Amino acid sequence: MDDTQLKQQIKQLIISECDKEDDFDWQDVQDAEPLFGGDSRIGMDSLDALQVSLALQQRYGVRIEGARDGRRILASVDSIAAYIRQHS
Template sequence: MSNLQLEIKQMIIETLDLEDIEPNDIVDDEPLFVEGLGLDSIDALEIGLALQKRYGIKLKADSEDTREHFASINALAVLIESQRAI
């Protein structure tokens, strides 16, 4: 697990106040929503705000790309890396 994936996992746990989950419980390529971690649309909004604050990432709520970026920890890491390169 890279430092960025670990950072993202810790941010999600802190942002959503997931008390019973450790970073190692979240699989990098498993879905974050519905199956997998089981998050919902409200959780997505909170994660989106946390990403904007922490990494300065701009997201469009109704964009299909945004849905793809939120598919997994790995997808979020790719998004963050791509924004850092700009």
């Protein structure tokens, strides 16, 4: 799978797991935009992060352990894709 396909799948997973289908189309999510915090349009919270982490584990076989690592890894689509490429 190439990088573009991986990032597309990640965006679709995030929108679905965060229950944002009515608010966002996956194509509107930028690769480097923040997923958490005040600058984030998606506005992921800790429950969203847990759901996304579990979905990533099920789909790609990668585990994200600890809040600090989770926040760093789940910061953007780019950082999630890099983590998957390194650990799968």
